[in-house]
Amino acid sequence: MQRRDFNLLLQRSALALALTPWTQAMAEPVAQRISWRTQPFALGVASGRPRSDSLVLWTRLLLRADDAHLANKALPVELEVFADAALKQRVQVHTITTNAVRGHSVHAHLKNLKPATDYWYRFRCGDAFSAVGHARTAPALNADVQQLRLALTSCQNFEHGLYVAHQEIAKESLDFVLFMGDYIYESNNPQTLPRKHNNEEPKTLAQYRTRYEQYKADPMLQASHAAHTWVLMWDDHEVVNDYANDQDRNYTDPQVFLQRRAAAYQAYFEHQPVLIAPDPKRPYDMRLYDNFRWGQLADVWTLDCRQYRSAQACRDPLRGGGRMITQCSELDDAQRTMLGFEQERWLHDSLSVSQASWKLLAQATQISSTSVPAPTGRAYWNDAWDGYPQARKRLLQTVIDAGLKNVVTLGGDVHMNIAANLRQEPNNPDSPVVASEFVGTSISSRGMGEKAMSLIRCSNPDLLHARADERGYSLITVTPEMLRCDFKTTATPAGSEAGFKTQASYAVYRDKVGPQVL
Ligand SMILES: [Fe+2]
Structure with missing residues (x-):
């Protein structure tokens, strides 16, 4: 067959x-x-x-x-x-x-x-x-692999739409599905939406289990899991929106918040094909970051951007979490970290010595900048890498110091399709492009409006493609000569007759940094 x-x-x-x-x-x-x-x-x-x-x-x-x-x-x-x-x-x-x-x-x-x-x-x-x-299974460690095909996915708010993207993914011929977080959403939306969560916002293990049961019962999501092996990373909504390490948006006592995080991590483990359970002595800790070798063709790192990060810079004292910030001196603090220093070291040590033709850094959010001009100076979204510029600089410095070619980052979280150049100084033409980025749109979660998107596009020349209006997945095809990204999308994710098309296709050619439109 x-x-x-x-x-x-x-x-x-x-x-x-x-x-x-x-x-x-x-x-x-x-x-x-x-x-x-x-x-x-x-x-x-x-x-x-x-x-x-x-x-x-x-x-x-x-x-x-x-x-x-x-x-x-x-x-x-x-x-x-x-x-x-x-x-x-x-x-x-x-x-x-x-x-x-x-x-x-x-x-x-x-x-x-x-x-x-x-x-x-x-x-x-x-x-x-x-x-x-x-x-x-993956190829043998030193196999001469000619192709890797994966579907880059993230962000599947059950209330926002049907999982027609998973129905499409189930039909694809893939090596694996790369899911970059927001597998469940914790909050309940009072608006009229295509479907509703069936329990209160989860805080306990029993409540998180109920939330996963609703998601996992979806036949299109089940078809995607049954058809393919998945490589998984989480983002914030598996616990609560915009959490950072032991902090939530409400400034809850960290010891209390960590109990919620432990319940969420345990529920995550119970519902996913992952190897390592939460640490019994510290149940709010669970190692999920990992790396995968695809023969000599590609090394893939899956990076945890939530569990170990510093709190967002210049938070609102009344309501923490993500927001647009300007004139924030915390952004210059080299002690602030997105990955935590242990994970950073682990990545630095393994990335620096990678011999694979392609180095794929898969992480939950966006590394390129979406900053916009504001009356008081440039405004940055403090929850993505724009809010951790020193950590971004260190990550890209590793690429420069090791002389690495063919580094491509893959992300999610922002509910938009992005193809971008990555420079140490974003949008500065004097700072060389050192890596390429693709961010995939959401499976179902709604994206930003077109007015905001057009401002982001015209304020960030590093963004070669940025669209938030459609839902879907990104088909990534890697060969020794080229990495290709096809953004597969539908404009009607809530419709059972959602037609899928290719919104745009980009390629990164071997030893030529930066995505090229096809
Ligand atoms: Fe999301």
């Missing part, structure tokens, strides 16, 4: 899951017979953290009222891994026991896999089966 046909099949199967019988006659005895009254795999399946020999596979049992008598039992979940889409060649089988402490989530760290290989998998608990998922 062709990959594309299989992806279509997967998509249909995920979409139809709620409509079809989900129990099957058992072909073999299982360790423990459990008979379910409602489908426990209603949140779908997922794969993540691709290595050349390993993957993380995920699901979570959802126990509804009819099956509440199972809630306090240890439940064995069988995982079958196959080498073919027809599920004839079973290559691994595992039993993972889950329980209420971990929200009945299931994480399997599969090992001894073959590089650059497609696998299919499904879970079973008692008489219930999950949908079938597809996963793909």
